[in-house]
Amino acid sequence: MSFTDDLEPTAEQYWDAIxxxxxxxxxxxxxxxxxxxxxxxxxxxxYLIEYGRVFALGAGTAPSLARxxxxxxxxxxxxxxxxDLHREYAAEFGISEAELEATEPSPTTRGYTDFLVRxxxxxxxxxxxxxxxxxxxxxxxxxxxLDAQGRPDDDRYAEWIDTYAGEEFTELTEWCLDLMxxxxxxxxxxxxxxxRELFETSARYEYRFWDAAxxxxxxxx
Numbered sequence: 001m002s003f004t005d006d007l008e009p010t011a012e013q014y015w016d017a018i019x020x021x022x023x024x025x026x027x028x029x030x031x032x033x034x035x036x037x038x039x040x041x042x043x044x045x046x047y048l049i050e051y052g053r054v055f056a057l058g059a060g061t062a063p064s065l066a067r068x069x070x071x072x073x074x075x076x077x078x079x080x081x082x083x084d085l086h087r088e089y090a091a092e093f094g095i096s097e098a099e100l101e102a103t104e105p106s107p108t109t110r111g112y113t114d115f116l117v118r119x120x121x122x123x124x125x126x127x128x129x130x131x132x133x134x135x136x137x138x139x140x141x142x143x144x145x146l147d148a149q150g151r152p153d154d155d156r157y158a159e160w161i162d163t164y165a166g167e168e169f170t171e172l173t174e175w176c177l178d179l180m181x182x183x184x185x186x187x188x189x190x191x192x193x194x195x196r197e198l199f200e201t202s203a204r205y206e207y208r209f210w211d212a213a214x215x216x217x218x219x220x221x
Contacts, residue, residue: 003184003192004133004177007199014134014203015141021207023214024142027160030152034093037157040213041090042103047209048086050113051135052078057120058128067125067179092156107219108212112205119198126183130195133180134202139164140173 018024023040026032052075059071087097105113120128143164151158163169184192 002181003195004181007196010196010200011134011137011141011203014200014207015138015145018138018142018207018210019145021210021214023210024146027157028146028149028152030154030157032154032157036214036216038093038095039216040210041086041093041095042100043106043109043209043213045083045086045090045100046103046105047109047113048078048083050117054116054120054128054132057117058125058132061120061125061128063125070175089156089159092159104219106212106217108205108208108217112202112209115201115205123198124191126187126191126195127198129176129180129183130198131202133176133199134206136169136173136176138203138206140170144170 019028023032023036027037055071055075055078059068059075062068062071087100090097090100116131119131123131143161146161147165151161180195184195187195
């Protein structure tokens with residue numbers, strides 16, 4: 001049994017909780033009020049900036065030229081393609097580029113991105129992969145489950161589902177799962193337990209990221 005096969009029952013608990021969250025459930029139904037989703041879009045934009053840093057740090061600790069190159073490609077795709085697409089998507093919700101750039105990270109966004117960057121900066125390459133995996137796996141699983149329920153009438157929410165349930169993102173998720181399995185196979189039992197803990201922390205933050213958007217979380221002082 002591969003590492004991610006062994007991890008899957010644990011992961012399923014987090015994916016179930018995310019899909020059952022009212023924000024995600026209403027997104028899938030097409031009934032979600034735009035304001036929480038606008039909050040999510042703005043926070044996800046600043047998240048992507050730090051996400052790019054994680055790929056840069058991962059490239060630096062990659063043990064092979066092939067893995068270094070792949071992480072460098074993902075860094076380039078994040079800051080030069082995905083963020084442009086994010087700006088276009090935000091515009092559909094009436095969010096200007098200036099608003100995106102002025103976004104202050106919420107407490108949850110700050111906590112999540114600080115955790116990811118710290119893990120990539122001081123941990124091993126395997127640690128970085130484990131911490132990154134829930135973002136890709138969780139989005140793909142969430143979108144795939146929502147897609148199976150039927151396309152929502154709101155095209156903006158349907159576009160989110162199409163993006164993260166689509167072939168390109170599914171292939172990226174499968175690549176990350178395979179990479180995690182390959183790294184875990186080369187690691188000690190102690191390392192694999194640490195990977196599990198890092199994975200679970202990121203998965204918890206994935207849930208909290210949705211919940212923070214639902215509550216339109218901001219600093220209280």
